[in-house]
Amino acid sequence: MTAYSPESVPGRHGPSATTEAAPHEVGPVRTEYAPVHDGDPDPGEIVWTWVPYEERDGRGKDRPVLVVAREPAGTVLAVQLSSRPHQGDRDWVPIGSGPWDRSGRDSWVGIDRVLRLHEEGMRREACALNRMRFDLVRKRLRERYGWS
Numbered sequence: 001m002t003a004y005s006p007e008s009v010p011g012r013h014g015p016s017a018t019t020e021a022a023p024h025e026v027g028p029v030r031t032e033y034a035p036v037h038d039g040d041p042d043p044g045e046i047v048w049t050w051v052p053y054e055e056r057d058g059r060g061k062d063r064p065v066l067v068v069a070r071e072p073a074g075t076v077l078a079v080q081l082s083s084r085p086h087q088g089d090r091d092w093v094p095i096g097s098g099p100w101d102r103s104g105r106d107s108w109v110g111i112d113r114v115l116r117l118h119e120e121g122m123r124r125e126a127c128a129l130n131r132m133r134f135d136l137v138r139k140r141l142r143e144r145y146g147w148s
Contacts, residue, residue, distance in 0.1 A: 016120035023114045029147040031138045035128035046100045048123040064100045095133045100126040
């Protein structure tokens, strides 16, 4: 595994930086489940990238995200994961535990922020989320943003 300094984490700076996307302004979005364990970020996979904090002040954190759709420009749309409990919060979808969290903690997917990820901005591919859990997230994204 490659060791990265905090300044050199993929997705943090430059043209491959992970950015926040305005969900209602990205145009038609077709979510799909198409994981292929090939080192590229594919819809249905959990990958690691730099995620900027909502304050947009240059700070952020290397964290897992769930890829939910491909964009024509070659980027993908993703939503962040958190191991902090979010029971009862409509902005978060529980997905349980998986190999993306070494401690085996339950995770939640935040649907209130959508991230645009470049292949070069991905640090590593963790795993594919199973179809049933992906479909729960997809359903909530469709309800919230009208995506297909």
